[in-house]
Amino acid sequence: MKKILITIMVLGLVLTGCQSTSKENDKLSVVTSFYPLYSLANIIGGDHVEVVSVLPVGAEAHSFEPSAKDRVKIENADVFIYHGAGFESWTDSVVKSLKGDKIETVEVSKAVQLRSNEDDHDDHDDHDHEGHDHGSFDPHTWLSPNNARLEARMIADSFIKKDSEHAQDYEANYQKFSTEIDSLIAEYTEAFANVKTRTMVVDHLAFGYLAADFNLEQKPIAKGIVSEEPTPKQIEEAIEFIKTNDIKTIYLDAFNAKKVVDVVVKETGVSIHELSTLETVSQEEYDKGVTYLDKMEENLKSLKEGLNE
Ligand SMILES: [Zn+2]
Ligand SMILES: [Zn+2]
Incomplete structure (x- = not known):
C-alpha cells in the first residue's frame, strides 16, 4: 500500500514537472479556434499569454475538423476560446469532453446579440453546405x-479569472482596445455617411452584422464570377447578373479574388475589391502579426472605394 502511494506521489511530481516546463515562462496557455479570436486573445493577453490557433493558416474555417493532436492541445490549455453559434462544427463535442476539467472555456458569441440567418442563408451558393x-x-x-x-x-474576464495576478494588465489592454474600437467605429461611420451605394455584392454572406451596424446591405454574387472552371452558361449568367443589377463593384476574399473570371470583368467593366471575412489570414500576414484592427482597416479602405464607384 505504502509503495503504491509513493509511486503515485512520484508520478504526480513527474506530471507536475512536465506541465510547468511545457508552458513557456509560466504564461497563460490559450487555445483559440480561429483567427479573429487568436488576434483578440493576443491583444488582451499581451506578454502574459501564449496563444495557439487550432485552424491552420489558410484553411477553410466552416468545414474544418481538428486532429487528435489539436484536441490534446486544447485539453492541456488553461483557456479555450471559440466562437459558437454554429460557426465551428467541432467545438461542441470538444467542450463537452472537457467538462469537469480545470480549463476555462469561453464561447464568445454568448457576449453578443445574434442575428437570424433565415434572411439570407438560402440565397448564398458560395460554398457546399x-x-x-x-x-x-x-x-x-x-x-x-x-x-x-x-x-x-x-476574453479579458476569462484571463482575469485564470490569472488574477495580471488582472490590471488585462484590464488596461481591454480599455486600450475599446478606445481603438471607438475610433474604428467613428471611421466607418464617417466613411459611409455619403456613399453612392449602400449595397455590397459579396462572395460570402459574412457581412450581415457589419451591414446592420452601418446601414448597409449585402447581396450574394452569381456563381460564375468566381470559378476555376466556369461553364459557358455560368459565365453568361454572371454577365447578365452584373448588367441587370447595374453592379459596379464586387467584394471577394483574397483567395477568391485570384479566381475571378477575366471575361466577366472585361464584358461588364465591374471592379473587384478584396474584402476579408477574417476567418483566415495568409501565412505572410500571420508571420507579420497582422491584427483584427489591421484587417478591419483594410476592409474599410476597400469599402470606401467600392461604395463610391
Ligand atoms: Zn454554408
Ligand atoms: Zn463564414
Whole structure:
C-alpha cells in the first residue's frame, strides 16, 4: 500500500514537472479556434499569454475538423476560446469532453446579440453546405466592431479569472482596445455617411452584422464570377447578373479574388475589391502579426472605394 502511494506521489511530481516546463515562462496557455479570436486573445493577453490557433493558416474555417493532436492541445490549455453559434462544427463535442476539467472555456458569441440567418442563408451558393450546419443564426459576429469589443471583454474576464495576478494588465489592454474600437467605429461611420451605394455584392454572406451596424446591405454574387472552371452558361449568367443589377463593384476574399473570371470583368467593366471575412489570414500576414484592427482597416479602405464607384 505504502509503495503504491509513493509511486503515485512520484508520478504526480513527474506530471507536475512536465506541465510547468511545457508552458513557456509560466504564461497563460490559450487555445483559440480561429483567427479573429487568436488576434483578440493576443491583444488582451499581451506578454502574459501564449496563444495557439487550432485552424491552420489558410484553411477553410466552416468545414474544418481538428486532429487528435489539436484536441490534446486544447485539453492541456488553461483557456479555450471559440466562437459558437454554429460557426465551428467541432467545438461542441470538444467542450463537452472537457467538462469537469480545470480549463476555462469561453464561447464568445454568448457576449453578443445574434442575428437570424433565415434572411439570407438560402440565397448564398458560395460554398457546399454538406458537412456543416449554419444553424438558425448568422455566425459572423466579429465583423461588427462593437461585437468584437464585447467578445474581447469576455476574453479579458476569462484571463482575469485564470490569472488574477495580471488582472490590471488585462484590464488596461481591454480599455486600450475599446478606445481603438471607438475610433474604428467613428471611421466607418464617417466613411459611409455619403456613399453612392449602400449595397455590397459579396462572395460570402459574412457581412450581415457589419451591414446592420452601418446601414448597409449585402447581396450574394452569381456563381460564375468566381470559378476555376466556369461553364459557358455560368459565365453568361454572371454577365447578365452584373448588367441587370447595374453592379459596379464586387467584394471577394483574397483567395477568391485570384479566381475571378477575366471575361466577366472585361464584358461588364465591374471592379473587384478584396474584402476579408477574417476567418483566415495568409501565412505572410500571420508571420507579420497582422491584427483584427489591421484587417478591419483594410476592409474599410476597400469599402470606401467600392461604395463610391
Ligand atoms: Zn454554408
Ligand atoms: Zn463564414
